[in-house]
Structures are given as C-alpha cells and as structure tokens.
C-alpha cells in the first residue's frame with residue numbers, strides 16, 4: 040500500500056471513529072456479551088450450557104439465521120429481573136457511547152421473555168430504566184421499538200400489543216423479526232394496522248434471507264417506514280427506484296450478513312451499490328455480542344472492504360439521522376454535529 044493510501048485509510052478510520060452516530064438496528068437481547076450472560080446466569084441461578092466466555096464465543100459459529108436464533112433465544116433465559124434488563128441496556132449504551140453513538144432506536148423481543156414467564160412490564164420497565172440512565176450518563180437519546188416474533192402466531196403478536204397498551208407513550212414503533220422464510224408480512228397485516236391506529240410507527244425485517252419480493256410486500260402490506268436489512272432489494276431495480284423515491288431507509292448490518300451467510304464477505308455486501316443508487320442506506324450492528332462488532336466496527340469494515348469514501352461516510356451518517364424517529368430539533372442538532380466533523384481539515 041502506498042503512503043498516500045495509508046494516509047487516506049487513517050483519515051477515514053479517524054472519521055469513522057469521530058462521526059456522531061445513530062443506530063437504528065440493534066436488538067437489546069443481542070448486545071448480551073458472554074461475560075454478562077454468564078454473570079446474570081450466576082446471579083439468577085439459571086443453567087447455561089457453557090463453562091466460560093471463551094467456550095460461549097466458540098459456539099457463535101452460525102450457518103444461517105435459524106442457527107443463530109436458536110442460541111440467541113436460549114441465552115435470553117438469563118434475563119429475569121427488571122434490573123437484568125436495565126443492566127444489559129446500560130452496558131450496551133456505555134459501549135455505544137465509546138463509538139460516539141448519539142441516538143439509538145433499539146429493538147426488544149417481549150415474546151421471548153413472556154413465553155418463559157417474565158412479565159412484559161418487567162422487561163420494558165428495566166429497559167426504560169437503562170435508557171433513561173444512559174441518556175443522563177452518556178447523552179444518548181432513544182426511541183424504543185417493540186418487535187413481534189414472526190415465527191409465532193399473529194394472535195401472540197396481538198396479545199403482546201395489548202400488553203403494551205399501558206406503555207404506548209414510551210414505545211415509538213413496532214417491528215418484526217425472527218425467521219423470515221415461511222412467515223410472510225401478510226400474516227401480520229392486522230396487528231400492524233392496529234399498531235398504526237394506536238399511533239405507533241412501523242418497521243420490519245425483510246430481504247435478509249427472503250428475496251426482494253418480500254421487501255415489496257412488506258412495504259405494501261405493513262406500511263413500514265424503514266426496512267431492517269433489506270439488502271436483497273438490490274435484486275429488483277424497480278424496488279430500488281421505489282426505495283429512493285419514497286425515501287425508505289434500509290438498516291444494513293454488514294457483520295450480521297457475514298456471520299449469517301447472507302453475503303459471503305463484506306466486500307460482497309450490496310450496501311455501496313444501494314448507496315450509490317441513492318437509497319437511504321444506514322450501517323448498524325444488529326446483534327453485536329454475537330456477530331463480533333459494534334456500529335463503529337461495522338462502519339470501519341464496510342469502509343475498508345467496499346472502498347467507501349469520505350462522502351459515503353457523510354451520507355451514511357446523514358441517512359441514519361434523517362431515517363430516525365427522533366424529533367426534528369434533535370435531528371437538526373445531530374446533523375450540525377455530523378457536518379462539523381466532516382467540515383474538518385482534509386489531508
């Protein structure tokens with residue numbers, strides 16, 4: 040590598056680190072690092088099949104989405120008390136603050152907890168405790184997203200929405216996650232319509248393992264504002280044109296796509312092609328404790344492997360702010376912070 044290339048890479052790495060970030064695709068349960076998972080298992084007397092953190096990490100070798108989900112849901116068994124949910128949320132925010140994350144819209148999966156006897160109220164109260172403490176301590180603002188598990192019946196999602204009713208003022212949106220194949224958006228049309236009537240915004244995972252047609256149907260049927268992942272949209276030029284026209288944000292997660300074998304390498308991610316086409320692409324971490332990197336790591340890897348430029352990074356930062364559900368005043372503040380970093384000296 041020439042010395043000018045080395046300089047350029049160092050400049051881009053410094054920008055990745057310094058830029059204020061907005062994270063739009065992170066599952067709080069997916070931020071449970073092995074050390075914390077084992078500590079909570081001890082605290083709550085829950086048995087886990089791993090002796091130590093090293094053994095736990097060694098098991099994080101996934102073949103596809105389902106093989107990940109099996110381990111991810113099993114690990115959630117250590118989350119029992121309100122304090123546990125607060126702790127995992129606050130640990131994530133502490134780590135995010137070190138990446139200059141300024142606003143986050145995390146997901147949580149209430150059905151994973153209610154199915155094993157942990158009350159909806161316990162989970163959400165702990166998460167809200169953590170988000171409030173994180174805002175006080177690190178200045179990270181947030182809007183919480185309740186995800187329905189798409190492999191469970193629609194009636195279970197409807198029951199969850201009913202449990203959420205007392206908390207509606209603290210929930211910004213509903214989302215849809217878990218196994219995409221065999222669980223199409225049409226299954227959740229009614230519960231999403233109900234959520235919209237209750238004033239909630241909508242997002243959904245789509246186009247991760249499923250093809251571009253599932254992204255189109257998710258937009259049509261669930262009336263979502265953002266598509267989580269959505270990388271396979273690239274397979275349909277008409278859909279790409281629609282995403283651009285409608286300003287739909289895609290919350291792309293390069294490490295997740297690599298670890299779950301959605302793309303063979305990060306260099307194969309359609310992230311750059313979609314960005315170049317004018318789609319509101321954002322970069323996120325998904326389940327950072329399982330996929331080996333937080334938002335800064337994902338941005339840096341994408342920069343290196345896809346040859347992202349300074350202007351690309353600026354666009355990714357702007358897209359995340361504009362695609363967020365933050366209040367307009369907060370968006371303006373964050374755009375000001377972002378532009379100030381990018382207005383800095385060019386080498």
Ligand code: HPA
Pocket residue numbers: 066069104111216217218244247295325326
């Ligand atoms: N896809 C679907 N469901 C999930 C994911 C994901 O990437 N992470 C946690 N639940």
Ligand code: ZN
Pocket residue numbers: 064066216244267325326
């Ligand atoms: Zn996800």
